[in-house]
Amino acid sequence: MKKVLFLVLVLLVGLTSQTALADAPDDVDQIQLRDPLELERAAMQYMLAFEAYVTTRRSKDPNVRSKMVKMMQEYRNAYARFLEMLREDKLYAPNKPKDPAGWYDEKHKKIKGYKREWKKTDAKELRAEVKEMVKNGATPEEIKAFIQAKLPTAPMSIDPGIYTTTTSASAFPLPTQTVPAQGTIPTPTQTVPAP
Amino acid sequence: MINNRQRNNRRGIAIVMVIGLVAIIVPVLYMLSQLGTSQTKLAFKYHENLLTETTALSGSNAGISRLRGNIRGYQSLTNQLIGDESYSLTLRPTGKGFFEQDLYYLLANSQIKSHHYAIMAEAEQFNPQPSPPVLVIARDYWNTVEPYEIDQVADVLSMQNDRGVDLLRLDETREYEKNATPDQYSTELLAKSSMLPAEIVPDWPEIVENLKSEKLSM
Amino acid sequence: MYRHYKRKSDRFGVTLVEIIVASAILAFIGGIVGHWFFLQREYQGRIFAISDAQQTIRQASWRMMQELRTARSVLFPRINADKSIRSDSKVVFKSFAGDVICYYYLASEKEIRRCKIPNGPGVPTADSEPVARNVDQLAFTASDEGNRIIDIFMEVKGTFGLESVYLINE
Amino acid sequence: MKKSGMSLLEIVISISIAVVIFIPAMNMFSTTGQAVFKTRNFSFANSAARRISQRLMAMPYEDIVEVPLPGIALFDAPAESFFAPFLNTSGTNSGAKNITQADMPEFYSYLVQHDFRYSLSVSNVSFGDGDEIKSVGILITWSENNKNMMYRLYVYVPSL
Numbered sequence: 194m195k196k197v198l199f200l201v202l203v204l205l206v207g208l209t210s211q212t213a214l215a216d217a218p219d220d221v222d223q224i225q226l227r228d229p230l231e232l233e234r235a236a237m238q239y240m241l242a243f244e245a246y247v248t249t250r251r252s253k254d255p256n257v258r259s260k261m262v263k264m265m266q267e268y269r270n271a272y273a274r275f276l277e278m279l280r281e282d283k284l285y286a287p288n289k290p291k292d293p294a295g296w297y298d299e300k301h302k303k304i305k306g307y308k309r310e311w312k313k314t315d316a317k318e319l320r321a322e323v324k325e326m327v328k329n330g331a332t333p334e335e336i337k338a339f340i341q342a343k344l345p346t347a348p349m350s351i352d353p354g355i356y357t358t359t360t361s362a363s364a365f366p367l368p369t370q371t372v373p374a375q376g377t378i379p380t381p382t383q384t385v386p387a388p
Numbered sequence: 389m390i391n392n393r394q395r396n397n398r399r400g401i402a403i404v405m406v407i408g409l410v411a412i413i414v415p416v417l418y419m420l421s422q423l424g425t426s427q428t429k430l431a432f433k434y435h436e437n438l439l440t441e442t443t444a445l446s447g448s449n450a451g452i453s454r455l456r457g458n459i460r461g462y463q464s465l466t467n468q469l470i471g472d473e474s475y476s477l478t479l480r481p482t483g484k485g486f487f488e489q490d491l492y493y494l495l496a497n498s499q500i501k502s503h504h505y506a507i508m509a510e511a512e513q514f515n516p517q518p519s520p521p522v523l524v525i526a527r528d529y530w531n532t533v534e535p536y537e538i539d540q541v542a543d544v545l546s547m548q549n550d551r552g553v554d555l556l557r558l559d560e561t562r563e564y565e566k567n568a569t570p571d572q573y574s575t576e577l578l579a580k581s582s583m584l585p586a587e588i589v590p591d592w593p594e595i596v597e598n599l600k601s602e603k604l605s606m
Numbered sequence: 607m608y609r610h611y612k613r614k615s616d617r618f619g620v621t622l623v624e625i626i627v628a629s630a631i632l633a634f635i636g637g638i639v640g641h642w643f644f645l646q647r648e649y650q651g652r653i654f655a656i657s658d659a660q661q662t663i664r665q666a667s668w669r670m671m672q673e674l675r676t677a678r679s680v681l682f683p684r685i686n687a688d689k690s691i692r693s694d695s696k697v698v699f700k701s702f703a704g705d706v707i708c709y710y711y712l713a714s715e716k717e718i719r720r721c722k723i724p725n726g727p728g729v730p731t732a733d734s735e736p737v738a739r740n741v742d743q744l745a746f747t748a749s750d751e752g753n754r755i756i757d758i759f760m761e762v763k764g765t766f767g768l769e770s771v772y773l774i775n776e
Numbered sequence: 777m778k779k780s781g782m783s784l785l786e787i788v789i790s791i792s793i794a795v796v797i798f799i800p801a802m803n804m805f806s807t808t809g810q811a812v813f814k815t816r817n818f819s820f821a822n823s824a825a826r827r828i829s830q831r832l833m834a835m836p837y838e839d840i841v842e843v844p845l846p847g848i849a850l851f852d853a854p855a856e857s858f859f860a861p862f863l864n865t866s867g868t869n870s871g872a873k874n875i876t877q878a879d880m881p882e883f884y885s886y887l888v889q890h891d892f893r894y895s896l897s898v899s900n901v902s903f904g905d906g907d908e909i910k911s912v913g914i915l916i917t918w919s920e921n922n923k924n925m926m927y928r929l930y931v932y933v934p935s936l
Contacts, residue, residue: 229486236486240514243525246776247936250752253836255689261752265679265776266602272527273562274606280559287559288552291491291510292483313488315514315523350486406793427657431815434664435822439929441675442829445774446932450903453934457904471913471930520906524936529774530702531676554703561704564726577723583730585721587696587710591682595698598681599706599725653812660816667823690869691861745863750834757827759863765816766883768823770830 218283224300225282229309232297234344235278237316239271241340244320248327256330263333305354312349319343433503439473440498440505441531447475447496448507448529455479455513458520460490464539473498478538479511489514493548494526495538504535508547528555565604574600655763659740663760663767666718666738670709670758674771676702680753683746697746697756700725702775709737711744718744814920817890818927821916824850825929828858828894828914832933840898840910840933847895847917851875851887858894890918901932909934 218224246264249257279285284293298308322343326336447468454463454477463479478495485491490513497506508530514523530551536543565573577596581589588595674697682698685691696710706723717736724730743761754776760767832840853860853875861872862880873879875887897913910933917926 232486240487240523240525244523250936251837253838258751258836259689262602265752269602269776270605273566273604276562277566277606286552287555288549290482290493290548294484294486294488296483297486311484311486311488313515315487315489315517317517320523402790406790409793427653427660427812428815430657430661430664431819434668435819437668438822438826441671442826442929442931446930449909449932449934452936453901453907453909453932454903456907456935457902458906459904470911470932471928473930516906520904522906527775528702529676531672533672557703557705561725565704576727580723580730584723585708585710585719585732587712588698588708588721591694591696591698595682595706598684599700602679656816657812660812660819664819686864686867686869688869690872691864692867693863693865745865747863752834755830755834761883764882766820766886768820768827770827772830772833774833 218289218296218299219286220283221296221299221303223283224296226297226300226304227278227282228348229350230345230348232275232278232293233312233349235271235275237319237344238340239268239275240316241319241323241343242268242271242337244323245327245333245336245340248324252328254328254330257327260327260333264327264336267333267337305352307354310351310353312351314349436500436503437505437533440500440503443470443473443475443498443500444496444505444507444531446470447477447498448494448509448526450475451477451479451494451496452511452524452526455492455494455511455524456521458516458522460513466539473500476538478544480544482510485512487514489523493544495544495547497536497538499535504533506532506534506536506538506547508532508538508544508551528558530554562604566606568603570600570603570605573603656765659762659765662738662740662762663765666741666760667758667767667769669737670697670718671769671771673701673707674699674756674773676775677707677773678702678704678775679773680748680756681706683748684753685748685751689751691747691749693745693747693759695744695746697758699756699773709746711741712736715739716741810921817918817920817925821892821918821925821927822929824859824892824894825914825916825927828896829912829929829931831858832910832912832931837910837933837935840912841896842898843894843896845895845915845917847893847915849887850892850894851884890920892916892918907935 242264246261246268249261249264252258276285279293282297284296285291294311301307301309323336323340326339331339447470450468450470461479462481463477465478466476467474468477475496475498478493480493480495481490482493483491492511492513494509494511495506497504499505509526510528511524511526516522528551530547532547532550536547538544538547568576574596577599578593581592584592678700680697680699682696683692683694695713696708698706698708701707705725708721708723710719710721711717712719715736716739718738718741719732719736721730721732741760741762743759745757745759747757747759749755749757754773756771756773758767758769758771760769848854848857850859855861860874861869862875864872866872875884877884893916895915895917897915899911900908901911902908912931912933914929914931915926916928917924919925
């Protein structure tokens with residue numbers, strides 16, 4: 194009987210841990226919650242820089258291909274900047290599987306009791322515009338300026354807590370919260386009442 | 389007239405000669421024949437080594453293509469054929485990005501006889517708006533010839549740690565590049581010129597110029 | 607007085623003529639076999655040289671290829687200003703971890719050597735052991751404007767080694 | 777009277793034993809040599825195929841097209857093929873060397889002696905919806921002792 198139980202346990206452990214490899218952060222409290230807009234702008238920048246770089250690589254036009262090194266450099270810098278933010282906010286560890294939004298939400302949930310609702314997008318239109326610019330022979334500087342101008346100016350993700358306080362009186366009085374001003378994340382003024 | 393004793397002597401000598409001849413020639417023949425086959429074996433072993441690398445690389449390209457084709461979630465494929473060789477591919481979700489993109493470990497490996505080759509990379513698979521191909525960004529490909537089983541969590545964890553050590557050093561070199569100004573960066577690198585082998589010194593300024601022009605700047 | 611000599615038919619021995627004839631035959635056969643052995647010995651030397659050369663090329667190529675495979679960009683040589691390919695007897699590249707690695711050819715010793723230059727504080731360190739010995743010719747050629755392909759051309763005692771590596775990281 | 781000596785049968789047997797032993801020994805080195813030469817050609821064909829496979833990863837995706845048999849020779853190769861130009865230790869295009877009799881005589885004669893050629897078979901493969909990848913069969917052919925030899929390498933080239 195013990196052997197059967199042990200086998201079932203091994204199988205279960207094997208199965209559950211097979212799929213995802215998400216690792217919890219070492220210390221959730223150390224995580225800093227930076228303004229989501231900054232993270233979204235940094236992520237959008239390296240996405241668009243990557244699109245410009247790949248378009249150069251696929252191009253057959255020698256004039257466009259000659260900008261490949263510069264485009265690769267812009268993409269490298271953009272991603273390094275994003276990674277720098279993650280490192281500062283303790284949202285990333287080199288020897289751990291990456292899950293920046295997951296770790297961010299874990300801290301967010303710890304503070305506010307709920308996760309942030311991130312926008313599901315791959316910036317298809319913006320990428321198409323960048324691709325067009327590259328094909329038309331725009332210089333790396335022009336493309337960088339264009340990308341800078343097109344980055345979001347308001348958060349694309351939503352703090353669901355805002356809606357629950359205004360739209361419906363829920364059974365559990367959630368803390369009233371004003372929309373955080375641009376810049377720093379407000380320290381929690383009120384603790385969430387136990388359900 | 390030769391008597392029996394002399395005939396026996398002569399027969400004895402003949403037998404000894406034949407046995408001696410065979411005892412010497414056969415091992416020499418065998419050794420000489422091994423000479424050719426050992427060279428051929430060496431060449432084939434090296435060829436198999438190269439083939440595992442080429443096949444594993446093709447496997448990782450196939451993985452990227454699957455992600456771009458909007459195949460999502462955990463996948464563990466074995467014995468995927470390319471030509472006459474086979475590769476294994478594992479796409480292991482690790483988390484989410486800030487645009488709800490799925491982050492993966494992309495693992496591909498190939499084994500031919502005793503030769504192994506495994507590749508580990510990170511990949512981001514964005515969401516299709518509205519339809520594929522989906523934006524996929526892969527980075528930091530890492531290789532090893534250790535016989536890792538890419539569909540076993542334990543092996544993936546040790547690959548992750550080994551790769552993590554290199555990534556830690558990468559963070560340090562990036563930090564160094566980021567914190568130095570271009571002139572500072574090239575001055576410090578040029579200063580190493582005196583400690584370089586003689587063959588590198590003549591071209592070191594051009595190399596430092598390339599490093600400076602591609603220095604990380606944020 | 608001569609009784610103790612046996613009659614001719616009973617005596618067992620070899621006459622001078624037989625010795626001369628036998629040694630002539632032996633010399634003739636020995637000459638043929640000796641010449642054959644000399645030829646084979648010389649032929650064997652050439653075979654060993656080729657197979658050693660192949661083994662040298664294999665080991666050197668494999669070692670350099672593994673590090674170049676996950677490197678981030680080739681720093682030297684790079685294509686010329688007029689986009690033509692450029693070759694040199696050394697290759698310098700930024701490795702996976704971001705350090706600067708160089709493989710260079712020591713013509714005086716006919717060796718390929720490796721040196722690591724930290725991309726940060728720290729002194730360059732050359733490997734104590736050469737990557738390969740007895741290499742007669744070595745050329746690294748850059749041909750890609752993205753600095754992500756390097757060709758390796760080696761010659762060891764008339765045996766040619768050809769290898770190319772695409773750098774998969776940026 | 778019983779006379780000493782060897783019968784014809786004994787002589788025939790001893791000579792046949794000698795032949796059985798010596799003849800293989802005499803050409804053992806040459807078979808070894810052939811094995812080593814065959815290995816050298818095979819290894820070279822293998823590395824030529826790999827050189828093409830690496831070039832395919834860096835060239836524009838649309839430029840990866842079929843090269844039908846009998847294929848393109850590695851020597852005297854046309855410009856912009858995978859093997860021309862081959863070396864260039866100067867700073868301009870004028871110094872570029874190709875695999876020709878003039879520029880690289882030894883290498884050229886080795887390639888001509890075995891008539892090394894390459895050809896490509898290209899097919900599109902799709903693993904998922906909306907993305908394509910090219911499966912390229914790189915074929916290297918050469919001749920050895922009047923026999924046609926062939927080495928084939930398959931690679932996937934992504935559209936990225």
